Amino acid sequence: MLKRIPFVFSLLLCGLLAMPATARDSRPAHPPGVAIASAHALATEAGLEILREGGNAFDAAVAVSAALSVVEPVSSGLGGGGFFLLHDAKSGRDVFVDAREVAPQSATPARYLDAAGQLDQDKAWNGATSAGIPGLPAALVHIARKYGRLPLAKSLAPAIRIARDGFPVYPRLVNEYAERKPVMERYAATRAVYLADGDPPELGETLKQPDLARTLERIAAQGFDGFYRGPVAQDLLAAVKADGVEWTADELAAYRVKEREPIRFKYRNWDLVTAPPPSSGGIALAEILKILEGWDLKSLEPAQRIHYEVEAMRRAYRDRTLYLGDPDSVRIPVRMLTSDDYAAGLRASILPDKATPSDMLPGTLPPHESVNTTHFSIMDADGNLAAVTQTVNLAYGSGMVVGGAGFLLNDEMDDFALKPGTPNAFGVTGYDANAIAPGRRPLSSMSPTFMFGPDRIAVLGTKGGSRIITSTMIGILGFDAGMDSPQVVALPRYHHQYLPDTITEEPGALPEDVVAQLQAMGYRVENYTDPLVLMHAVDWDRRTNAMHAGADPRNPVGEGKVVVSP
Template structure:
């Protein structure tokens, strides 16, 4: 992997930036909830930098979006400092110490029908979110951690009014929430989904946040909070131990850096599969541009071409990617020009590929959330955070107010068997004690001579394809509002189909894609919740835009 110094130097040269730090004169925050965006902006207005604002924003999201992210989950953060050096914060969950490859299989070796990798405390990995707050605040922020958690503590203790998005997702997970008394007590009302406008208070979560503010990571991973968490989890059949919590560590990693034409893209590295998959897709485009297939490509040609790129990248995700501490991922091979040229060369201009026939490299959301932050000195944060499914595992630790994730389902529960998002995996991503499950979360920064952007989205397995299409739109000069609202389509190798939003294709496009041999699957709803901050280097204007599919808010505020 390239050193950070070389990455920064290359980014500055290729993006056409000056050697002095980028200074926009604008503070901007985009997140999936207005209360979180406002907390982040207030942090910027009261002496904080982008990293303070990101913590404040994420902490509020942990309170007001219990269906998407929280203190019982984790995620990936890209932090870019004033000198343009970028670091990835890996706050992905880890498998408890008693985990093993067969823990979700029955005596016959088949996946258990009661779905313990999805529902209940056995589905939960050890959270990374509290450690991320403490780590980022200690090394990169300006304000005390207590100040950055203050808005979240207040909203947890005093409450906030629930909205239709909360009701929709609570309705979808009501059955599992009702199975756990503390979950039902906090998130439901007499077993039913509360009405819009109901005040939701989480005093136990406020107490836990107070402990984190007072003592940092130790306030969560040891002491009373850790003891209470373990008591609640074990009483409900989970396998967490105090040693599991005490052993959790944040990992700082180099981001994946992609150079395509005049753009420099920085995104998450393993155990996020996003960086590798995006690098492969852009690498295939460089090896075989669409104009080689179609001298004058129309919309259907582009859809077919991009779908075939997705198909190949997701295939390698399924076969080769996992936690690099446990799996020897052939990263150089997967990104080599020889391999990518061969992959791109296998794309047929008039025929959809059969996923079963793709060759091998060899070894030689709705749930999840995203936030984007920019400060007036040019620091940037792109962070994608998750508890996996809506309301995670559905299990709430009553003593601590922590809603547990169900990220263990992101492991390959059994090789070749799809997870909740239809993704298949193999031994590289099998369950092992202490291991971090493979993820699709792809927080991303992009710089071109014309524009810079902070971009990301929730969406499970579809995150990578959404970010890919969004990056292409940034490079093509599309307006910020159009980038976040564009119709979406996706291919993930298996199932062998183009999944798409209801209005993604015209009738003619559907007919022509099917004539090429593509199977189309209308998912029946819109998906994703992209948060974008876009700076135009010519005009100096910065725009912050929240996805209209969600209830988020984005604010760009010039600083005098």
């Protein structure tokens, strides 16, 4: 049994697997060990356990993903979806596995309107009407079978054990339950899990999920059919029907993950590989960073640098709303949006000493997803990489547990533009490119990213809704400035998303004199009381052959330490 290390949220294991240098290159060909950074100790340990048993980064990704689905129901789970960015070191191939939820056949715009034709927010946020067909279970099966070394059952074993034996309740589970209590307690199956002892989860209690353990066991034994057909599928269909929604067995069985070509672009000396649509992250990152390449950011005073960064953010988020959606349903001008010429044109519209009011740029309000996602980063001793972001949208998703199966359904339908021009849960909207339709995948900001430099490789990503993109940008700039993962994940963060026309900063992120200078340029700056995002990153410096793993110190679960082990 792997010894548990409490409150370890990122882990670095240095082994004795470095390869001899070649005559042409004195730098090592492979990392000296493995690195994992995730949001929970038990998930990190699950990944390490699988690596110790001979698995690769992709097997470990399955283990970490499944474990997070057990210990972070507030952020992700089998009833949700995610994006898996993978790099195979032997072939050099990068692949993006899209496990985003899809709108069921019954999901049409009219379903989300009340009698007066206005958006019915309860249907968009809560219960079966808010849910899409889950994608995460299909991704676990697909990745294990196509890219892993170990049987799926082996990689799911840690999550099954944690679900069956339980884990200690931590503050975020308690706090978010209190926020979602009225919705959570509507459903008998939710009450059976979270009120099993008669009251809501309390700090330090052990949360056991035997039904979820059995669902994971079915997936381990039967693969895709263990979730999308058979008893689990029957439980799922019955649960949504009891809440007034019709899904069909055929549409469940028809769900498929999609392998997509990542977005690739250069920033200075780095080759970046990141998320394509239905993520907006890769295109927005390319647009922002290509605009910023026109200035030597390191030589600028802080206020001037932030001014240029915010103006680049503003323009990318405007384009996000106008152009981006499900690539299988809408035409997206990827080449134009990620081109140097387009960036140069946008750069030319930025004044050196004055903010551009967002209402001067044609466009609409951008979507803004929930902060309740989770991200993890993995590098193994062969140089394989995994950057994974997964979610159920709002805290505890739809609030509805599927009776008999033990998992919470997502509420991703709110990430569509359910009514053009009408704000979603976070006060922002979308239009035709992200309109709801059966079979479509909603737009997302999840931005798992790889960075390949002459001497360094980094894997990073964050949770945090629409703030994921800007925080990933800050992380990329940190690595470009020579920082390692622990330094990058601790960087202060600020955000602008076109509308509302406001710079949002974490407490103390911007010095008072910088805020005053930005205000003099015409910016409105607001302080956000909670962390904007939580980032998890790993990197390998080939010059020193050192590996680093960084877990965000803002993590409310615990300390966010890095452990080094021989």
